[in-house]
Amino acid sequence: MDKDLQKYIPLSESTYYILLALSEPLHGYGVMQKVETISDGEVRIGPGTLYGAFATLDKEGLIWMVKEEERRKCYALTPKGKQVLAAQIDRLELMAHNGRQVRPLL
Amino acid sequence: MSDSILRKFRWFWAWDDEREEAWLREMSQQGWHLQKVALPGFYTFAKGEPRDYVYRLDYTRTLKKNADYFSLFRDSGWEYLGEMNEWQYFRKEALGGEAPEIYTDNESKVQKYRRLMGFLLIFLPIILINIINMSRIESKTASASMWVNIVLLGVYVFGMIKLYLRVEALKRL
Numbered sequence: 001m002d003k004d005l006q007k008y009i010p011l012s013e014s015t016y017y018i019l020l021a022l023s024e025p026l027h028g029y030g031v032m033q034k035v036e037t038i039s040d041g042e043v044r045i046g047p048g049t050l051y052g053a054f055a056t057l058d059k060e061g062l063i064w065m066v067k068e069e070e071r072r073k074c075y076a077l078t079p080k081g082k083q084v085l086a087a088q089i090d091r092l093e094l095m096a097h098n099g100r101q102v103r104p105l106l
Numbered sequence: 107m108s109d110s111i112l113r114k115f116r117w118f119w120a121w122d123d124e125r126e127e128a129w130l131r132e133m134s135q136q137g138w139h140l141q142k143v144a145l146p147g148f149y150t151f152a153k154g155e156p157r158d159y160v161y162r163l164d165y166t167r168t169l170k171k172n173a174d175y176f177s178l179f180r181d182s183g184w185e186y187l188g189e190m191n192e193w194q195y196f197r198k199e200a201l202g203g204e205a206p207e208i209y210t211d212n213e214s215k216v217q218k219y220r221r222l223m224g225f226l227l228i229f230l231p232i233i234l235i236n237i238i239n240m241s242r243i244e245s246k247t248a249s250a251s252m253w254v255n256i257v258l259l260g261v262y263v264f265g266m267i268k269l270y271l272r273v274e275a276l277k278r279l
Contacts, residue, residue, distance in 0.1 A: 014211045028174065029181035047178045048164050048208035052217055072177055 008084045019085045027072040110153040117147045121265045123163045130161035143190040162208045164194040165222045212276040233259050
């Protein structure tokens, strides 16, 4: 894996879900709703956490502002953000694959 | 003053935000809902039906408090009550017995307390310089001032240790 991408892996659970949600352009509250929906209510992201995460991800160049709707900024993944998310998903695939071999023994 | 308004003064140290949140929630459960806050610790409450409002304090000195910040909280159902000393006061009703949170993971909670500790750090040289200066002057007022600053230093160190331990506990989880 690219050294530059490696430093982001593993992503925290919140960051992972925020990036997943941003596979389509969304504003902050849209991300909070989508994360709750796709995780069946298992993962919730509060506004304090999301605001800080957006600031960090923007600074790191993983997301960028693509448009403004009703005075709310919509963000989407940058090419680098897509690479990081793909690397994280691959890592999770490996972890889940390894886990599944042990799961029946538990 | 009317019966439906209550003004209280209460002092909370910067590291007691969770205790302050719990106190505000108890007040609301008794029907006294926070209306506004003012320095250095004035709270105005309005009488209403008792409700289980959960209060959350955000510390935002180095976060830019811009329109995005406030619309994010408003969109997700948090009512903004005001600001005191860079602390932002929000509330939301607890439904189904579950207390809503503005920080939903330990990493971001740690960030909040790091911002607070970063700010508190600027007081350390001020207190130390006061102690050194006052110890050089021979007068009763200077010596009294020195002791006041030594007590302040004690409180300060106590608070910083409490914050540090809280951050460490969050990191371990």
